[in-house]
Amino acid sequence: MAQTAHTEVPAHGAAHKAGFPPFESTYFPSQLLWLALTFGFLWWMMAKVIVPRLTDIIETRRDRISKDLGEAQRLKDETEAAIKGYDKALADARAKAQAIANETRAALNAEVEAKRHAAEAGLNEKLAAAEARIGEIKAQALGEVGGIATDTATALVNHLLGGTAGQDEISAAVAAAMQK
Amino acid sequence: MANDPIHQFQLSTIVPIDVGGLNFSFTNSSLFMVATTVVATGFLAAATSGRGLVPGRMQMVAEQAYEFVAGTLRSAAGTEGMRFFPMVFSLFMFVLVANLIGMVPYFFTITSHIIVTFALAMLVIGTVVGYGFYKHGLHFLGLFVPHGVPTLLVPLVTAIEVISFLSRPISLSVRLFANMMAGHTALKVFAGFIVSMSAAGAVGVAGSVLPLLMTVALTGLEFLVAFLQAYVFTVLTCMYLNDALHPGH
Known part of the structure; x- marks a missing residue:
């Protein structure tokens, strides 16, 4: 069949011997027809089946990976938030405990102070009362001393001098003596 | 099979169909x-039927092919270029699988025929021109008039741009076709040496080790070329599509 086909060898095929199979133009229609049919079918299959399927596979994987990464990031953020919350709660509790301790300490101090003040005030009052009483007793005693001195002086005057001395004179003399 | 390096490119009719x-x-x-x-x-x-979140081996290969072509297209033509992804991915897979199947001994390499690679290249250029005019109207012709060129040089530069644009489908198709054809021919020639030298007695058998080593090395190289040409075809396709999307340079 090749012998029938070395009529139309193109110019650039002249270096080869006549009837070089790739340049047999009688077969060109057959080659083109079957190429169109087979390549057309291949193209159709690629466009309709293979390429959408591969795109789907690769995109599904990409989506899945980015979704998983997003989920991991979300969980990480959540963990960090939880840790932050825990730290905050811990700090709050610590501050609260400190505040309660301070408050209690202040309250107790105030109470003790008040009691001390009250006790001191009571004592001062009693002291003042006692002092007043002492002064009173002292004054009373001194007053009685005057009376005793007058009585004693009257008795002495009566005994030594006989007669009677005026009561008033004696009192005035005693008072004058006591003034010294 | 005949010891003729060109024989492997021979077309043979399996079911004759004649229309007009x-x-x-x-x-x-x-x-x-x-x-x-x-x-x-x-x-x-089969590789993508499992739709595994964690890919198996086959799915890994499929996903890597996808990511590879998508990355190439996106870096060359931007995100808008992704509308052409099915076409570019089909071209890459078709050329790559065709090249790799061609590496199996006695198998036919469809990309070693210029008409096949030319048809694929014309599909690319047709898409570029069609989409370029559809999207940008006559502004698409701005592709041929680069900015910042002195007025005196504009006709010359435009002529060069037009010629380079017209040569694109040719270079795109000839590159793939010539690589596959020449590589397979060289492989066949060196493999043929082994047979013909071995027929020449003990010295020939000993000497045939050299073309054998060469054939082994060339086979490795051809696998590289099979992948590389599919890659180059894809990269150039992406770059040409970029012109359709952004003709203003």
């Missing part, structure tokens, strides 16, 4: 086009 004097026969090339399509779609469909 044109030969639409189902040939060995057609058979391998069908095989390429079946292998490419079958592999990708």
Whole structure:
């Protein structure tokens, strides 16, 4: 069949011997027809089946990976938030405990102070009362001393001098003596 | 098989079909086009059927092919370029699988025929021109008039741009076709040396180790070329599509 086909060898095929199979133009229609049919079918299959399927596979994987990464990031953020919350709660509790301790300490101090003040005030009052009483007793005693001195002086005057001395004179003399 | 390095590119009719004097026969090339399509779609469909969140080995390969082409397209033509992704991915898979199937001994390499690679290149350029005019109207022609060129030089530069644009489908198709054809021819030539030297007695058998080593090395190289040419075809496709999307340079 090749012998029938070395009529139309193109110019650039002249270096080869006549009837070089790739340049047999009688077969060109057959080659083109079957190429169109087979390549057309291949193209159709690629466009309709293979390429959408591969795109789907690769995109599904990409989506899945980015979704998983997003989920991991979300969980990480959540963990960090939880840790932050825990730290905050811990700090709050610590501050609260400190505040309660301070408050209690202040309250107790105030109470003790008040009691001390009250006790001191009571004592001062009693002291003042006692002092007043002492002064009173002292004054009373001194007053009685005057009376005793007058009585004693009257008795002495009566005994030594006989007669009677005026009561008033004696009192005035005693008072004058006591003034010294 | 005959010891003729060109024989492997021979087309042979399996089911003769003739419509209006044109030969639409189902040939060995057609058979391998069908095989390429079946292998490419079958592999990708099987690999992605599990839709695993954690990919298995096959799914990993499919996903890597996807990411590879998507990355190339996105870096060359931007995010808007992704509208062409099915076409670019189909081209990459078709060329890659066709090249790799061609590496199996006795198998036909469909990309070693210029008409096949030219048709694929014209599909790319047709898309570029069609989409360029559809999207930008006559502004698409701005592609041929670069900015910042002195007025005196504009006609010259525009002529060069037009010529370079017109040569794109040719360079795109010839690069793939010539690489596959030349590589397979070289492989066949060196493999043929082993046979013909071995027929020349004890010295020949000893000497045939050299072309054997060469054949082994070339086979490795050809696997590299099979992948590399699919890659280059894809990268250039992406760059041309970028012109359709952003013709203003």
